[in-house]
Amino acid sequence: MAYVVDLERREVKALRRVAPWRGKRVIEIGCGDGRLTLRIARLGARVLAIDPDAASIRTARRSLPERLAGRVRYRVMKAQRIAIARESFDLALFSWSL
């Protein structure tokens, strides 16, 4: 499906305006196929991206470029069951998911 969202990258421009991203620990909730995850990782953040849909996470993992692999982790997980009590994050991003 040729489904293109935000060709002009206004989302990432807005995100850059409101928060510092370089070196930050980020959890992205509702990452879907990782469209926004990659844009955030390119800003220099380390991202744990979660989504309850396993198929979306598989797609996201397939499209993860090697150069970003050290900065992005994908997990199948519901927001209500975030099993990462030992981790804390500087930024939490609800991507079209709240």
Place this chain on the structure above:
Amino acid sequence: MLAPGGILLDLRPASVHRRIGIARSARTRPVGVMRERFEDERSADRAVARVVREGWLEVERRLRFPCRRLVDSVDEFRTFLDDFTGRHGEPLHDWLVRRLERALEARRAGRVRTRIAIDGPLDLAVLRKLDARAPRARVSRSSRRRPRAPAA
């Protein structure tokens, strides 16, 4: 989960009816406006308002900016629509699909690529986590209902 002073970003489509059009090179011809009920959006707004009211987070900033989604065919547009009509009995948009089909039929001639544009703004709320030791205004329902009696 969020470190002290951490930031929560709530990014999602605004509660604004999306405009559908036919995009061809730099121009977009309007075809119709969707009619969503925004039940999920209102529920999310209430959840955010609650955590702010209870003093867990404070709103630092709100932004609204345009966002365009593009699909190549009416079938793809139907897939997009299913996301809405499947939730909370959102109204069907068959009339819009028919209108799109007619509009596309009339514009498919020629070599210029024609796509379906879905335009609707996004809202971005920036909320900062407040220090748990010094809640700003953590007010429970019961304490709001029964205000403390003034000192005699």
